[in-house]
Amino acid sequence: AKSGGRNRVVRFSPEMQDGAQKRRALSDDLHGALQRGEFSLHYQPIIDFADGRATKAEALLRWRHPQRGAIPPLDFIPLLEETGLIHEVGEWVFDEAAAQAERLARRLGRTVQISVNMSAVQFAAHGAGAIDWGAKLAALPPPDGRLGIEITESVLIEDQQRVKDCLLDFRRHGIAVSIDDFGTGFSSLSYLKTFSIDFLKIDASFTRGVANDENDHALTEAIIVMAHKLGFRTVAEGVETAQQADILQRMGCDFAQGYLFSRPLPADEFEAYLLASDG
Ligand code: C2E
Ligand code: CA
Ligand code: CA
Ligand code: CA
Secondary structure (H helix, E strand, C coil): CHHHHHHHHHHHCHHHHHHHHHHHHHHHHHCCCCCCCCEEEEEEEEEECCCCCEEEEEEEEEEEECCCEEECHHHHHHHHHHHCCHHHHHHHHHHHHHHHHHHHHHHHCCCCEEEEECCHHHHCCCCCCCCCHHHHHHHCCCCCCCEEEEEEHHHHHHCHHHHHHHHHHHHHCCCEEEEEEECCCCCCCCHHHHCCCCEEEECHHHHHHCCCCHHHHHHHHHHHHHHHHCCCEEEECCCCCHHHHHHHHHCCCCEECCCCCCCCEEHHHHHHHHHHHHC
16 A cells, blocks of 8 residues: 555656656657757767777767757667667667768778667567668678677677577677676676677776775776686776776776766767877
């Protein structure tokens, strides 16, 4: 009775109603947002600890709402997934990142590997708007190390065989696979030996404590050792201080990403950043 009562109160509270209405309104506005050109990608540099250069980057989706301005991804990506719009938007993200990676290779004369985030829904084989990634990859010019995808552990427990085949397909086409937010997924570690993976991205919640929390320090170190033994390379996410970077580098972490190096940048600023740092 107590929890039922609480549910009723929550369901009819003005805040919730506002929340639900706001979500519905946002969700309506997402229809056609792609066609209206309201989406863009920002690129956050990923630094190779070996030489301090930005050799990789993560593409992050941005939505500029005509009235409300920039909407945080965590507010609209779940709506894209619920409405099924994630398929066409996700395909656009992939194509846009691929085009940017190609442009950068021409302008810089070197490879910058750009990875895109893919959520579980995007691997669905059926359903309205689902992408046939196999066909898409087959039609793609060879990406020559310029592309990667990032998936969370939850993707790997959805539909084992199907996701496994999909990941193999991506890797066969030379697209790197990263496990995102590693260590936060409440899943068993056994998938690490059955799926083809290139990088483990150590979640920012570990990085944050690496300098002053014994447990975070120990876990981060253990993740790096384990990853290397399994043949994966590691990327530390959310690196904000020089002290964190220093410790991570000494632990043998391979790459770092975070505000210490750069915030996610619009395409032109990202290119300028790379040109400047290449000297
Ligand atoms: P994520 O994949 O874990 O991306 C990293 C997030 O951390 C980004 O937030 C980035 O801006 C932020 N970040 C980077 N460095 C730092 C730092 O030093 N400190 C702090 N506090 N934050 C940092 P953002 O851009 O808001 O994206 C949030 C999430 O939205 C992403 O988390 C990802 O799960 C999702 N997302 C973004 N773009 C896409 C997309 O194209 N497709 C899908 N499916 N999901 C996306
Ligand atoms: Ca990511
Ligand atoms: Ca992440
Ligand atoms: Ca995340």
